[in-house]
Amino acid sequence: MSALLSVNGVVKKYDGKRVLSGVTFSAGKGEAIGVIGPNGAGKTTLLRIVMGLLRADGGWVRLDGEPVASALARVRAAYFAGESTLPPAVRARAWRSLFHDADERGENRPFRLLSRGTRQLMGLRTLFSVSGIRLFVLDEPWEGLDPDASRWLTEAMRARRDAGVTILVSSHRLHDLAGVCDRYVFLDHGFATIVAGEALARNGVVTGDGLLAAFDAVRGRAR
Amino acid sequence: MWMYVAFAASVLIGAATLWLNPKDVDSAFGSILLLQMFAASSGFAGSAARGYFDPILAGGRSRNRIAMGSLVASTLPGVAAWLIIVLIAAALGHAGTALTFHRFVALILVSTIAWAGGLALPRMAAGGLWAFVLLTAALSRGAVADYLVVVQSPPAGVHDALASAAAFAICPYLLLGEFPAARDPIVVGADLCVVLTVAWSGFRYIGRREYSLVEPI
Numbered sequence: 001m002s003a004l005l006s007v008n009g010v011v012k013k014y015d016g017k018r019v020l021s022g023v024t025f026s027a028g029k030g031e032a033i034g035v036i037g038p039n040g041a042g043k044t045t046l047l048r049i050v051m052g053l054l055r056a057d058g059g060w061v062r063l064d065g066e067p068v069a070s071a072l073a074r075v076r077a078a079y080f081a082g083e084s085t086l087p088p089a090v091r092a093r094a095w096r097s098l099f100h101d102a103d104e105r106g107e108n109r110p111f112r113l114l115s116r117g118t119r120q121l122m123g124l125r126t127l128f129s130v131s132g133i134r135l136f137v138l139d140e141p142w143e144g145l146d147p148d149a150s151r152w153l154t155e156a157m158r159a160r161r162d163a164g165v166t167i168l169v170s171s172h173r174l175h176d177l178a179g180v181c182d183r184y185v186f187l188d189h190g191f192a193t194i195v196a197g198e199a200l201a202r203n204g205v206v207t208g209d210g211l212l213a214a215f216d217a218v219r220g221r222a223r
Numbered sequence: 224m225w226m227y228v229a230f231a232a233s234v235l236i237g238a239a240t241l242w243l244n245p246k247d248v249d250s251a252f253g254s255i256l257l258l259q260m261f262a263a264s265s266g267f268a269g270s271a272a273r274g275y276f277d278p279i280l281a282g283g284r285s286r287n288r289i290a291m292g293s294l295v296a297s298t299l300p301g302v303a304a305w306l307i308i309v310l311i312a313a314a315l316g317h318a319g320t321a322l323t324f325h326r327f328v329a330l331i332l333v334s335t336i337a338w339a340g341g342l343a344l345p346r347m348a349a350g351g352l353w354a355f356v357l358l359t360a361a362l363s364r365g366a367v368a369d370y371l372v373v374v375q376s377p378p379a380g381v382h383d384a385l386a387s388a389a390a391f392a393i394c395p396y397l398l399l400g401e402f403p404a405a406r407d408p409i410v411v412g413a414d415l416c417v418v419l420t421v422a423w424s425g426f427r428y429i430g431r432r433e434y435s436l437v438e439p440i
Contacts, residue, residue: 044436051281053434072283079281081436085274098278 004029004064004075004135004166005050011058012045019045021190022059025183027168029134032161034177035170036215037187043170044081046187047139050168051079063135077135078127082143083119088112092122099130120144128156136160138169142176154179175208184211186218193218226262230304233258237308245315249399251308252326256333256396259301261350263334264341267293267429272437286430293342293429294422298334305330325405328414329398332391335418339425357394370394374404381409388413 003026012020019042027033035043048054050061052068063071086095093108111119124141136157142150157180161167171177177184186193200210237251270276279289312321341349360367370390374397378384387404391397391414398405
């Protein structure tokens, strides 16, 4: 499987403190990678470096063999960091027009008037309705979604993955991640451990509990 | 939204002023310049740190295009209001006064300085700071008088020209008058250099900045 996304030795420091210490992994076409770690582990930082929004202090990220900054103009990638990143004063239709041609249907109230779950779902549905995306980078996408919306998101991610789209997703909701991802990046104190889903599967199924146990083992907290 | 309303009100008042006194184009321009100081200071870093620009910043567009979009979006209402006043003045037979180049330089000075100066600040903060500096200078009459002496006569040399250009850059409202220095090509050229330098620094700021997320307030 050729790598669409290659992350090699990525180091990131904030105020001299290392948040990421040589993170290395790759993701092939049609592969879903889950990023797991406690708050402050650097998950969002890693995802934003992958999308070219932050610069790594060391190492590199390549998209389809090219540095991210230039590759993003060619390789269509979608990034969503959650409903809090939707501008409150902007109307939903105006925001959707960033991704689509004019669409006169659907919700058009300003985001501030919508519920948290509705904003989250709207942000995700908009990204998932864009055609030609080769890489999805999603930061805590299940946050705020009701069960129906969560199920839709999981199925949408599986469908894209099976269609050859690469997915990089971070979440604390391990049972949801377990239903989508092929491999996992465990982030702890800036260091990454890559674990294949098959290694965690019992009877062919990866569960949230299994993921948590594996993460505990990586952190030396085996129960 | 209320900024659009303010510009619309300013245009209406400007139109009424021109109707009563077609030569008084500068009072109409003056109120638009004041609003533009605040409108163009649209901020960038705060909104970017909340992720509001993520779809644009992560969409593969060049950062220079994004900076240009920010500049245009921030300054367009003021420029449009200005052009409406020009059209009204032209309709009343005073196009020559409204279309003088030094008045237009006042608009682009205010637009670019307020935009670039406001990129790292909260929305409208650069406009507020600038207005505060001008008000303070106006209240300390000595300093303003010194400036007025500089711009009231044609520059005798390069030093005078640069001093006049600096005065116009700090207080672009002086360009709305008929001060002799405002028509000097060296002075206007120096002010255009200021515009280009400030705009370049704004483009560079957006291009080189890192976009960490902070929790929304």
